[in-house]
Every structure is written in structure tokens, then in C-alpha cells.
Amino acid sequence: MDKATFRCDALVVFGVTGDLAHKMILPALYALCQDGRLTVPVVGVALEDWTKAQLIERARDAVDSHDTGVHATTMQRLEGLLSYVSGDYAQDSTFTKLATALKGCKHPLFYLAIPPSMFETVAQGLEAAGIAKGARLMVEKPFGRDMKSAAALGAVLRTSFAESEIYRIDHYLGKEAVQNLLYFRFANSFLEPLWSRDHIESVQITMAEDFGIKGRGRFYDSVGCLRDVVENHLLNALLLLGIEPPASQAPQDLTDAKVHLLKMIRPLTKANLVRGQFDGYQNEPGVKPGSTVETLVALRLHIDNWRWEGVPFYIRAGKELPVHVTEIVVKFRKPPVATFDATPKDGHNYVRFRVTPGLEIGIGARRKQPGEAMVGEPVELTAVEDTSTDMSPYERLIGDALAGRPGLFTRQDAVELAWKIFDPVLDLPDAPEPYKTGSWGPKALDTFAPPGGWINPTA
Numbered sequence: 001m002d003k004a005t006f007r008c009d010a011l012v013v014f015g016v017t018g019d020l021a022h023k024m025i026l027p028a029l030y031a032l033c034q035d036g037r038l039t040v041p042v043v044g045v046a047l048e049d050w051t052k053a054q055l056i057e058r059a060r061d062a063v064d065s066h067d068t069g070v071h072a073t074t075m076q077r078l079e080g081l082l083s084y085v086s087g088d089y090a091q092d093s094t095f096t097k098l099a100t101a102l103k104g105c106k107h108p109l110f111y112l113a114i115p116p117s118m119f120e121t122v123a124q125g126l127e128a129a130g131i132a133k134g135a136r137l138m139v140e141k142p143f144g145r146d147m148k149s150a151a152a153l154g155a156v157l158r159t160s161f162a163e164s165e166i167y168r169i170d171h172y173l174g175k176e177a178v179q180n181l182l183y184f185r186f187a188n189s190f191l192e193p194l195w196s197r198d199h200i201e202s203v204q205i206t207m208a209e210d211f212g213i214k215g216r217g218r219f220y221d222s223v224g225c226l227r228d229v230v231e232n233h234l235l236n237a238l239l240l241l242g243i244e245p246p247a248s249q250a251p252q253d254l255t256d257a258k259v260h261l262l263k264m265i266r267p268l269t270k271a272n273l274v275r276g277q278f279d280g281y282q283n284e285p286g287v288k289p290g291s292t293v294e295t296l297v298a299l300r301l302h303i304d305n306w307r308w309e310g311v312p313f314y315i316r317a318g319k320e321l322p323v324h325v326t327e328i329v330v331k332f333r334k335p336p337v338a339t340f341d342a343t344p345k346d347g348h349n350y351v352r353f354r355v356t357p358g359l360e361i362g363i364g365a366r367r368k369q370p371g372e373a374m375v376g377e378p379v380e381l382t383a384v385e386d387t388s389t390d391m392s393p394y395e396r397l398i399g400d401a402l403a404g405r406p407g408l409f410t411r412q413d414a415v416e417l418a419w420k421i422f423d424p425v426l427d428l429p430d431a432p433e434p435y436k437t438g439s440w441g442p443k444a445l446d447t448f449a450p451p452g453g454w455i456n457p458t459a
Helices: 019-034 051-068 072-081 090-102 118-127 147-157 175-187 217-242 251-262 394-404 412-425
Strands: 009-013 041-048 084-085 109-110 136-140 166-169 200-208 273-278 296-301 313-318 325-332 349-355 359-368 376-385 434-435
Touching: 009 019, 009 084, 019 051, 019 072, 019 394, 041 090, 051 072, 051 084, 051 109, 072 084, 084 325, 090 166, 109 118, 109 296, 109 394, 118 136, 118 147, 136 394, 175 217, 175 349, 175 359, 217 296, 217 313, 217 325, 217 412, 251 412, 273 359, 313 325
Parallel strands: 009 041, 009 109, 041 084, 109 136, 136 166, 200 313, 273 434
Antiparallel strands: 200 325, 273 296, 296 313, 325 349, 349 359, 359 376
């Protein structure tokens, strides 16, 4: 059977007792049940000596915490699918018990919601137990800490699974609003003649969070802002804006287009990077004394191809900023002649995408003000959508992995090329510039800015 088209006949969640499973995976499984898209056995695996009844209670609590409108019938269907295997991932007996629980299943999906340090142990255990053949493997980011570790991790996974069987999750790509970036880009013919260096002056991508590290000091101090959201989430947003039209709707053609663009992005240098750290970060529990980990980054990327030569792509992300918003602004060049009253400040047209919270697509233009004088004003034509009832990213991604749709998952060559861009500036020893909480970052950003300055999103 074609590995790209078969539907999995079981789902195994390693780390089912963990925080990710409680917050995201179990509520997503409930939603899949509600839509009739999850009908296969679900086996939870973890070290804790739980019973099936305890797993069911955990699932109920997860769904109750996530959704106030829980349907008893749907919950009963999910509970009927659940079973539990307790054991240490380093012991063969755990995988022997799992093989017994999967008896009769030929194409399970193994979801590794566990630390990457355990991936090799679990993959080898599955292969030794004879249950890796014909299966798919779904793994959570991070896919390494740099290019070298990413390549090593990929090699480890491919000892037991073919590349076509490995589904690497970046949940950001499962968001409905992020999907709209791709759709809007290629479904509207008026954009294509304008979508290049001839008409676009710059691109700004901003992920602002109005909160800190929420008690995750030990974790955050091991990754920092660059690894946490820029190398993956925001780089993926850039790719959707910058790629050439895929050859077809086939998932591999979309991935090929992304890989082609990744090869043309220059590796980042210190001259194209600003790092900041909010005041008080070093007092957070779990943060090392004197930590040089950044909580804010701003960077400038250049794409050396025909379409984008000379157009700077700016990415800015940080914590303890004034608002909680992710927004993209594609800024067009000004008219070559100021026929009326266009000024450097507001004479630009633009396309604005807000991807969190909700979805907004705005087109910035100018119109004449009422009156005799030919005086204009900026306006925005905006489409707004409430995304609170949309399919969650995890619901979409688990459903796609079960069905064998790889389009929203990351391929190994793309993983390594992404790390290659950021490798030169990872783990810099320099102290990041401090910035006040509630501000837009350190003073260095005043001079490190796109043409015309930063466009700060509003709440």
C-alpha cells in the first residue's frame, strides 16, 4: 500500500500523562471524535503506573479545561477508544506490552510527545518489537538545537522509519490564519504582478507577547527567543510569503518550493541581528545567573533570488511587549511621483495579515478627503474573521497524520536548511541589550529598522 495514502488504524501517544497531552492532544482527540474523524484505538504510553480509568479521568479533565460545552456522547466515544500501557521506554517489556495492545493493527501512528532525547530510544524499541514496519512517526519540535544536532536527530529517526513515514510538527502551520497566508497569496491574481522587488519595499513580521516566561525559566533559558519561535514559526510565515507557486497541490511540491527558497536565504550575521532581554528576566526561577539568553530578537534576512533581491525581510519577536499580536506587513514602494500630497509617513500602500489573535487581512490605500482641496488620507480595507471556533492546530495536524496528508509537516532537508540560516548567531556570548517591560524593546531597534521605521501592531 502507498505510504502516502493509507489511513492509520491506531494512534499511540507516548507521553500521554504530560502537560502537552493535557493541554493540546487530548482536547484535539475529543474534537476529532466529535467530528467523526477519530474512530481508531488510542493507546497512551507513559512511565506512570496508571490504569485505563486514570487515563480516562485525565482525558475528562483535559477536555473540561479546554471546552465548556462538552457532549457526554462524544466523551463516551473517546473513552471507549482509550487504553493505557505503563512502562519505561528503555525496557523491551514496555514495547512488548504495546505490541499486544496493538494486535491486529497494521498501520499505527506513533506520536512522540516526549523530549527529543528519548526519540532514539523509542524508535529503536518500536523496531525491536516489530511494530515500526508500516507505521508513521509523529514528532514534536524542537528538531535539534542547531544544524549538526538536527542532522543527527534525522539520521536517528531514519534508522527505523523512512523519511516519508516521519511527520514533524510545527503546530503554527496548523493555524487557520496561517493557512490563509498561503491561500491569499496564490488565490488572488491581482497580487502576482505586484509581489516582487519591483513593487515591494520591505516585509515586517512581528510576534509580540505581552507576558513573560510564565515560570518556565529553566526551559526558556535553554532555548531563547531565536530557537523558540523565530527559527520555526516565523521563518515558516516568511516562506509562505516568499515562495514561488508550487508545481501542483501535491504536498511534496509545496515542500519543494519552501526548500528552494530556504537555499536562497543568506545565513544570518551579527550585523543583521539585535538581541534584547527584558528587565527582571534574570530574577526568574530557573534562569542562570548572568544569563545571556535573549527574550527579544529583531533580525534582517535577505533572499538572493530574482523575485526578492534587495527587499529586506524583518522579523521581530519578544516577550513583555505592549500587546499580544502576531502581524505581517508587506509594504509597497511609494508612487514614483507625488502627484498630490503623499508623504513619506503615510504614502505607502501595504497588505497586512494579522494571524493572532483572530484573523485580519487589511489592504492599505489612500483616498481623497471631502472638500475642494486635493488632500488625501490613509484608509484600510479590512476583512476580519473570528477564529475562536476554528479547528485547533493539533486537531488538524493529528487528523492529517492519521490520513497521510504530509503538507503541513516539515521535511528533513527543510529542517537542516533552516538551521543553516541561524547557526552563525546561535549561543552568542554577548549580553543582550536590556529593555523595559511594556516597551517595544531596546534602543538599538530605533536605528535597526525597516525603511520608514517599525510598524507596531495595536491591541
